[in-house]
Amino acid sequence: MTTRARLTKRAVDAITAPGFVWDSDLTGFHVRTLATGRKTYGLQYRDRNGRQHRPKIGVHGQISAEQARDIARAWIVDVAAGGTPGSTAGGGDGTMRDLQDRYMKGHALTKKETSRALDEIYWRVHILPKIGNLPVRAVTPADIEKVLSALKDKPATRNRVRACLHKAFELAEGFKPPMRARNTNPVKESGKSKESRGVHRYLPPVALAKLGMALRIFEAAGGDEPTYIEGERNLLPGTDAYVDRGAARMRFAGLIMLLLVTGCRKREWMHGRWAWVDIDAGLYRLPDSKTGAKNVLLSPHAVAVLRKLYDRRNKSNPFIFPGLVKGKPLRDESRQWAALLKVAGLGKVRIHDLRHSFASAAKVTGQAQGFGVETVADLLHHSDEAVTAIYADLFDDTVRAAQNHTADALIGWLGPIDADAAE
Numbered sequence: 428m429t430t431r432a433r434l435t436k437r438a439v440d441a442i443t444a445p446g447f448v449w450d451s452d453l454t455g456f457h458v459r460t461l462a463t464g465r466k467t468y469g470l471q472y473r474d475r476n477g478r479q480h481r482p483k484i485g486v487h488g489q490i491s492a493e494q495a496r497d498i499a500r501a502w503i504v505d506v507a508a509g510g511t512p513g514s515t516a517g518g519g520d521g522t523m524r525d526l527q528d529r530y531m532k533g534h535a536l537t538k539k540e541t542s543r544a545l546d547e548i549y550w551r552v553h554i555l556p557k558i559g560n561l562p563v564r565a566v567t568p569a570d571i572e573k574v575l576s577a578l579k580d581k582p583a584t585r586n587r588v589r590a591c592l593h594k595a596f597e598l599a600e601g602f603k604p605p606m607r608a609r610n611t612n613p614v615k616e617s618g619k620s621k622e623s624r625g626v627h628r629y630l631p632p633v634a635l636a637k638l639g640m641a642l643r644i645f646e647a648a649g650g651d652e653p654t655y656i657e658g659e660r661n662l663l664p665g666t667d668a669y670v671d672r673g674a675a676r677m678r679f680a681g682l683i684m685l686l687l688v689t690g691c692r693k694r695e696w697m698h699g700r701w702a703w704v705d706i707d708a709g710l711y712r713l714p715d716s717k718t719g720a721k722n723v724l725l726s727p728h729a730v731a732v733l734r735k736l737y738d739r740r741n742k743s744n745p746f747i748f749p750g751l752v753k754g755k756p757l758r759d760e761s762r763q764w765a766a767l768l769k770v771a772g773l774g775k776v777r778i779h780d781l782r783h784s785f786a787s788a789a790k791v792t793g794q795a796q797g798f799g800v801e802t803v804a805d806l807l808h809h810s811d812e813a814v815t816a817i818y819a820d821l822f823d824d825t826v827r828a829a830q831n832h833t834a835d836a837l838i839g840w841l842g843p844i845d846a847d848a849a850e
Contacts, residue, residue, distance in 0.1 A: 434458055436492045439466060456499040458487065468495035470502050474511050482512065485522075489560045498565035505564065510608055512564045521606055523566065524559045529602070530595045539715075549591045553578065563599050563606040568616040575617055582620035589617060628780045629787040632840040634773060638683075639841035641771035645680040677739065678748055679763045684732045686778065687841070688834040689723055690785035692716070693778050698756045699747045701740065704733060726834035788840075789833045 431451045432438050442448055442460050450456040455471040466487035473479050482502075484495045502512040527550045535543045557577070558570050571592060578585035593614040599606040630638060685696050695716055703712050709730060711723040725733070733747075741749045746756040764778055 434468075434492050434496065439487050439492055442466065450496070450499075453496060453499055453503075455503070456496060458492075458495075468492070468499075470499045470512075472503065472506050474506065475509055480511060484562065484565070485560055494561065497567060497569070498562060501565045501567060505608060508608070512562075521563055522559065523561055523563060524555060526563050526595055526599055526606060527555060527559075530598060534594065534598060545587070546591055549588045553584075553588050554592065563596075564608070566596075566607075566613050568613045571613050571617055579620075582622045585620045586622065589614060589619065628776065629783040630773075630776065630780060634771075634776075635784070635837065635840040636842060637771040637773055638767070641767050642680045642683060643842070644770055645676045645767065676763070678736060678757075679760065679767075681732050681736045682748055682757070682760070683767065683778075683781065685729055686781045687785060687837055688726055688728045688732075689830075690782050690789075690833075691723060692782065693760070695723075697748055697758070697760065700745050701737070701747055702745065704737075704747070706730060706733065706737075724830045726831045728834045728838050785833060785837065788836045 430446070430448045432448055433452055434448065434450045434456065439448075439458055442458070445460050445462045447457050447459050456468070457471065458466050458468050460466045468484040468487065468490070469481055470484060471479065471481045484490070484498050484502075487495075490498075505512045531543075531547065531550070535546050538546070554574055557574050558566060561570060571589075574592070575585050575589055578588060593612065596607060596612040596614055600609050600612065682696055685691070686693060689696075689711070691711075695713060699711070699713075703714070705712060706725075709725045711725055713721050713723060736747060740747075744754055748757040749755070750757045760778065768774075768776055
């Protein structure tokens with residue numbers, strides 16, 4: 428005897444006997460109950476050759492009755508177009524979890540490590556909890572909206588999750604066999620969110636003078652210890668700020684100086700190696716960065732800082748700024764930075780604001796020296812001049828002269844940190 432009913436959550440929950448219950452409204456849509464009590468949604472249909480298929484849609488409880496019904500409707504449309512959804516005979520099968528696995532083991536491996544880590548977070552935190560159990564073939568624009576609407580207050584994250592999903596479905600259509608029919612990317616109907624550019628802070632000359640004072644205290648407290656001693660912290664003279672001792676403070680002061688006078692991103696120096704430094708040529712040759720390989724021009728001030736760091740380097744560690752783990756670079760600067768701000772009497776300032784300060788100084792010197800936005804883009808190694816325009820609206824000159832003039836201006840506001848750097 429064939430049992431029929433409209434399959435709703437209440438109706439499916441009430442089923443106790445093993446067997447099939449067919450939906451009274453949607454032909455072929457059904458739920459099968461096993462003797463163990465497990466209930467699985469499915470769709471029965473015949474392909475264009477008359478061959479019968481009965482693929483599973485999902486397990487009740489992992490997907491809802493309405494989600495299963497929507498998938499069944501989408502599959503029926505696919506059947507009408509000649510497809511065989513849920514069957515390996517007509518292409519690949521799999522859920523969004525399967526797609527995530529293939530995405531991370533394939534496309535994600537072509538990305539930088541930080542980008543791969545972000546993709547993993549997007550899938551694990553934002554995508555899989557909402558649509559992870561859905562078959563890739565059956566995901567609808569409404570399902571995509573369910574994921575993205577949860578991020579409406581985080582436009583930047585929403586756009587990146589959207590881009591991740593868009594690429595994943597492009598890949599799914601191109602797999603052999605495909606996991607989804609061609610030209611059915613459900614992400615296309617969702618628009619991008621408008622992102623705020625945020626607040627681009629920079630340190631004015633008065634704040635730079637305070638920072639310079641704090642850096643001089645760090646230098647003076649550096650002493651002559653040749654290595655970092657884990658766990659030991661000192662009270663800075665005349666303050667209530669505790670920081671790491673000795674050479675670690677001296678190196679940290681050097682890191683801040685280099686970030687300020689080169690405009691680099693913090694990890695470009697924190698993870699930098701001595702092998703990349705060419706003092707004679709005045710270059711810092713980065714084999715990779717956010718914008719790819721690049722050469723950073725070193726002003727005389729940057730060279731002076733590097734010479735001092737080199738004289739007191741840890742010869743067993745290839746990194747300019749050694750970390751706590753032997754043979755590894757510095758990975759966490761937050762404690763030292765917080766102490767430096769406390770000594771300087773500055774409020775909420777990020778290390779990245781040093782890069783903004785470099786750009787701001789480039790604007791001031793650029794107006795006097797006649798170099799422009801294209802030159803500042805080269806200094807900051809922006810891939811897009813529109814990004815540079817956030818910081819400056821300038822004119823044009825050589826990059827080397829611009830770098831030196833900018834560093835001179837910053838050091839003038841900061842005050843010389845030591846006699847070597849002032850020469």
